[in-house]
Amino acid sequence: MFITVFGQKGGVAKTCTSVHLAAIWAHQHKKVALIDADRNRSATAYGSRELLPYPVIPIEAAAKAARGADIVVTDGQASSNEEELKNLVEGSDIIVLPTTPQSRSLELTIEMSSLLNNYRIPYAALLVKVDSRKKSSAESAVEILEGFDIHVLNSQIPLLSAFESAETNGVTVDQSVDKRGRAHSRRMMGWYSYDKACSEIEELYQAHQEATRSVTPIGWDFTALENRAA
Ligand SMILES: Nc1ncnc2c1ncn2[C@@H]1O[C@H](COP(=O)(O)OP(=O)(O)OP(=O)(O)O)[C@@H](O)[C@H]1O
């Protein structure tokens, strides 16, 4: 499965999402590669201490590294360039659009979805940096996105300082410690929210595979010869 994490806006946790989706699947003993397709190379920087449970590979070296991987997660670059988008869609099975509940981020995800609707690729928005004190803004964000027929994952990623500490230390959020070296109390909330998102992404991918498999060209009969009525 090829998953691309993508969006038009900077700072919406594309890299954080790519790093954690890849980590969850790696923990499930899947062979995972994280491809860094962003020119700012933040996924590469995140993985530079070699503490992540999979390799982080720059896009230029992706072809060989992706061979043999069960799951390839690509940390895409913020862009709305049509040519880039077309290439990205062709190279992916499913696209994840991290979106914060803020209006600008919602607008850009809606815009992106209208571009993606030109292709037959499944995609879903993932609400990230959700402040637990502002539940209503996350609820209205879901309502707005769904109003535009955008599939929104049920899992929402909470806003947690544990994510920032994790990035500073080059580890995933489940191993996040504060400046004094104490484990962040809410770190597992962050981890499980990405775990749940992974299951939903797999389900969406499988549902799409089944839906496209059942669409057979008109007039074709795939029933085995021996099973056909005479
Ligand atoms: N759920 C979260 N809670 C708190 N901080 C977060 C969360 N997710 C990401 N961050 C932090 O937000 C910042 C931006 O995240 P990230 O680098 O993943 O965004 P990005 O979309 O990849 O940005 P860019 O467009 O620059 O590549 C980072 O400091 C990251 O640690």
Ligand SMILES: [Mg+2]
């Ligand atoms: Mg990034």
